[in-house]
Amino acid sequence: MKALVYHGPGQRSWESAPDPRVVEPTDVVVKIDSATICGTDLHILKGDVPEVEPGTILGHEAVGTVVELGSAVTTLAVGDRVLVSCISSCGRCRFCKEARYGLCTGGGGWIFGHLIDGLQAEYARVPFADTSVYRVPEGLSDEQVLFLADILPTAYECGVLNGRVEPGDTVAIVGAGPIGLAAIMTAQLHTPGRIVAIDLADARLAKALDFGADIVINNGSEDALPRVMELTDGLGADVAIEAVGVPETFELCADLIRPGGRLANVGVHGHPATLHLERLWIRDVLITTGLVDTSTTPKLLRLIRDGRLDPTTFTTHRFALEDAMAAYDVFGAAATTNALKVVLGAPRVEALGVEPVEVATA
């Protein structure tokens, strides 16, 4: 088969790889029908995730068809269409029993395109299949469910639920990339009073309005803090969701929340941020961090099936799976291509309106 293989920092290629097989009785093999690329894949390519070994197939978000079953798999059949998500669950460890699959200590958690071969490939081995994949309801397209593999449960669980968004709340969302936009989309399930989106890029803020933000602030050209204070009678936002992953935005979120407010961190941080306890200790705030568990995936899937949630608006570009290299170029140059999510696996059609752009690749 062919797959997108990581060869060390800055190096990737679409190349031949061994056909995956069932190794453990709880495995299935899936033919990948649609996959997508995550910002985390770009982090890996920058060398920020050193535990990814050169030679690993990348990708942790896909929809596929079961083609081979391990002997212990009881709830799936060959031919089933399934969502394969960024988090796998052994189903047996303490954390899996508490539905905190992201923390799985039994061999699951974030493994695809990280600790084992991933999903940007023609076929993939999927461990713990019974407890990890989701059957796609009949009538739903790949693209309707694909973004449940990561961004939607991440934004909903680590942002909206950890932030305890309630009806009427003013919710400030800092960062309007795919994760921030998914937070804007899923916060609306809780009927906030106002969603304020804050980003440095006007193109992303325009998307934020499309996704349901009420007010946008470009904090490159305007100081976000006085604007939010003015909007909230000097109190601050009920909830701030950090969806960037740099110290400034975490510290901004801590300033944006009202007394008794909630700060939900979603961003992946590589550097320490300052926690101003000298100001916060008296303000009764709640600060949460989290890796996605994907425990809300079944609920989000039902909301999509029932027409309450339409994530297809994240797709900005479509490529054939074998054009994964060009897809990475477009996704990696989001500032110029305005890419949000690129879908791999669309039939190879030259006229999809996608012009792969010239960007430097290693």
Ligand SMILES: NC(=O)c1ccc[n+]([C@@H]2O[C@H](COP(=O)([O-])OP(=O)(O)OC[C@H]3O[C@@H](n4cnc5c(N)ncnc54)[C@H](O)[C@@H]3O)[C@@H](O)[C@H]2O)c1
């Ligand atoms: N906790 C988890 O389980 C989890 C899972 C997936 C991703 N993440 C993390 O979530 C974060 C967001 O992911 P993404 O894919 O949307 O990233 P992205 O890079 O596509 O988007 C980030 C956005 O933040 C904006 N931004 C950058 N600096 C800013 C600043 N100082 N002020 C305001 N806006 C600023 C950028 O313009 C961009 O629109 C990343 O850190 C990612 O690693 C966390």
Ligand SMILES: [Zn+2]
């Ligand atoms: Zn991801």
Ligand SMILES: [Zn+2]
């Ligand atoms: Zn487990």
